[in-house]
Amino acid sequence: MKKLKKYKEQEFIDRGYQYFMRHISVDCVIFGFHENQLKVLLLKWKDLQQWCLPGGFVYKDEHIDLSARRILTERTGLDNIFLKQFYAFGDPNREWSKRKNVPLNLKKGSWLMERFVTIGYWALVEFSKVKPAPDELSDECRWWDVNRIPKLVLDHNNIIEKALESLRINLNDYPVGNTLLPDKFTMPELQQLYETILDKKLDRRNFQKKMIALDIFQRLNERKHGGAHKAPYLYKFNQKKYQKAMKQGLRFGF
Amino acid sequence: MKKLKKYKEQEFIDRGYQYFMRHISVDCVIFGFHENQLKVLLLKWKDLQQWCLPGGFVYKDEHIDLSARRILTERTGLDNIFLKQFYAFGDPNREWSKRKNVPLNLKKGSWLMERFVTIGYWALVEFSKVKPAPDELSDECRWWDVNRIPKLVLDHNNIIEKALESLRINLNDYPVGNTLLPDKFTMPELQQLYETILDKKLDRRNFQKKMIALDIFQRLNERKHGGAHKAPYLYKFNQKKYQKAMKQGLRFGF
DNA sequence: CCAAAAGTGTTGCCTTTACACCCATGT
């Protein structure tokens, strides 16, 4: 696979289509969880000074899933991330030439000015392990509270909406706890995570019972101190039991 | 939108990329239900003599959903079809130049020989209303039992697999009965439909109760005669109640 | 009249929901 060196920005703008497929891009909605808030990782374009999703293009001989993974690794420093393709956005208005403000001084006729169909992925990462890194075209990369996203570039707000929707629908089948929380966590924290994603309150007592009945957690002889009031137990995922249960079609019940 | 006239086949092969986006295609898995079997509509290539999914390309200014709809209408004669985008297939092996047998006498360098990412849609249609019609490149278009699909072109078998999977997952939320069955139908027929899609037996009595409890059907003063034994009642969807229930998040319970 | 399929009802179980009680901790 011919790869484009990072520093050759003008080469990318002028002749990127020799390396990448035209008309196809990949955008990633990277979810994290911190201070009881669901977060999304965004980038700020150098020239537009507007925020956008981390995204990129697909090398001519690269699987689209791999493109998404490549982008994720570049932005977060992590590999082996939980990743799901959720939707292809194919509105013909998805092109810069139909916008007033255009990045990179793009000229009419550039391959980047043409219409793109973007494949949307969402990813679940452990907030504390991420080292947000801007790419060559952006000067900032940071977390945003999912409820306070600014007006983004193109249709990226819509992409986040759809990603959230997909995340909610898949909450039953996917290990959001295992991927979004740190290694050790408390039941109230896990509950907060579900409540945030579902955007509704759950009964504390029933939640615990339900989770523990799944028999995929391991309670440690350790409590989380520091907060006021009674210190809650810390839990780990019992990865062995958890993997087994997933194979048998575990459902979390949401 | 510049449209390509049908008869200009050579023009399409040589310069189709002037009308359509490169690297992007749309494939439709059209489901029908007949004689208690789930069916899929397939086409046979004129030259390859191999079967494939109905598919096509996306005009440069056309929404991908509309491309899918266009293809559906051309093949089935129906519009207003229930349609769902379910997955984007982005394996780099999806290209003819990596195959032994190539259709249309395509030469190296042709835009059609390049790699395509295809957006998969599935559609639910009423079997009896469909008039299967081959396109310009195929000489046959007919229904195949979903359990007896032959070896198809490229990764089209895999696309059908994924479509079925998606259909099963969405069985809870989507009106498979309303779209796959004729206007009037019996409960045993509806049950057969669910059993076929889910590939498992359901209890006749519990099924009826559950369905009727949804309060979206209207029982007619009419029975389905002709079969041996007791004649079952005919039902219609009460579209008003049904639409209302769907908006409120009706779940069928599968 | 009989076999097979269709319509209706009942029961018991198990999951979910609601809520009561006690315990621990920092202020």
Add this chain to the structure above:
DNA sequence: ACATGGGTGTAAAGGCAACACTTTTGG
């Protein structure tokens, strides 16, 4: 000490699976 959040238990409600019985039809 006390307000607040955390851990555990129980009882009622509702949904679902299992099964019995009657009715209808073509042969």
